[in-house]
Structures are given as C-alpha cells and as structure tokens.
Amino acid sequence: MSGRSEAPRLGGGALASATEIPVLIVGGGPVGMALGTELGYQGIDCLVIERRDGTVSHPKMNMISTRTMEFCRRWGVRTNASAFAEARRPEA
Ligand SMILES: Cc1cc2nc3c(=O)[nH]c(=O)nc-3n(C[C@H](O)[C@H](O)[C@H](O)COP(=O)(O)OP(=O)(O)OC[C@H]3O[C@@H](n4cnc5c(N)ncnc54)[C@H](O)[C@@H]3O)c2cc1C
Numbered sequence: 001m002s003g004r005s006e007a008p009r010l011g012g013g014a015l016a017s018a019t020e021i022p023v024l025i026v027g028g029g030p031v032g033m034a035l036g037t038e039l040g041y042q043g044i045d046c047l048v049i050e051r052r053d054g055t056v057s058h059p060k061m062n063m064i065s066t067r068t069m070e071f072c073r074r075w076g077v078r079t080n081a082s083a084f085a086e087a088r089r090p091e092a
Contacts, residue, residue, distance in 0.1 A: 022044060023039055024047055027049075028050030034071065064081065
C-alpha cells in the first residue's frame with residue numbers, strides 16, 4: 001500500500017486505530033472530489049471524507065464549463081460525463 005503506513009503504537013502499548021494518509025480531504029463536494037481525483041491521477045494517496053450520505057436534495061449545478069470538461073478528459077471520464085448529461089437533456 002504505497003504512501004500509507006499503520007499508525008505507531010501509542011504510549012502504554014495501545015494500538016492506534018488510525019491510519020496515516022498523506023492527504024485528508026474534508027468534504028466530498030465538487031472541489032473535494034475533483035481534488036481527490038487529481039491527486040489519484042498523480043498517484044498521491046488521499047482520503048475524501050464526507051459528513052453526509054451522498055444524497056443531494058437540490059442540484060448544485062446545471063452546466064459544466066469547458067475547463068471542467070478539460071479535466072474530465074484528463075481524468076479519462078469525458079465520455080461518461082457527456083453520456084450522463086445527454087441522458088438528462090430535456091426533450092426539445
Ligand atoms: C442551487 C445551486 C445551483 C448552482 N448551479 C451551479 C452551476 O450551474 N454551475 C456551477 O458551476 N456552479 C453552480 N453552483 C455552485 C456550486 O454548486 C458550488 O460552487 C460548489 O458546490 C462548491 O463546491 P465545494 O466543494 O467548494 O463546496 P460544497 O459543494 O458545499 O461541498 C462541501 C462538502 O463538504 C461537506 N462538509 C462540510 N463540512 C464537513 C466536515 N466537517 N466533515 C465532512 N464533510 C464536510 C459538505 O457536506 C459538502 O458536501 C450552484 C449552487 C447552488 C446552491
């Protein structure tokens with residue numbers, strides 16, 4: 001497991017239940033997910049933690065910028081992003 005190591009024993013011999021992570025990203029919104037994806041793309045271990053269960057009650061965006069699609073292409077998910085958007089395009 002590159003970049004991660006078990007936490008050392010704490011004083012008194014207790015074993016810490018924590019794991020060392022090079023980068024901890026707090027919040028699984030667009031910024032946290034994009035950062036986690038980019039770090040993974042660069043081979044840097046990270047962990048994204050999100051306090052909510054992932055359910056979104058209202059949309060956080062209704063359009064994707066060209067720059068965002070450039071990143072999707074970089075991460076190899078451009079086709080998936082396009083197909084997802086196309087499936088939700090309102091009827092003309
Ligand atoms: C109605 C609406 C429409 C929008 N439309 C567009 C659009 O069309 N195009 C566009 O580009 N932008 C749009 N935006 C803006 C866009 O949604 C925000 O810019 C974007 O969500 C910001 O991302 P973020 O990751 O910084 O923050 P957030 O999306 O707020 O994500 C932060 C996350 O961190 C979590 N979190 C916070 N504190 C903790 C903690 N202590 N521990 C664990 N998790 C935590 C939260 O639960 C949340 O999931 C819209 C926003 C709204 C509200």
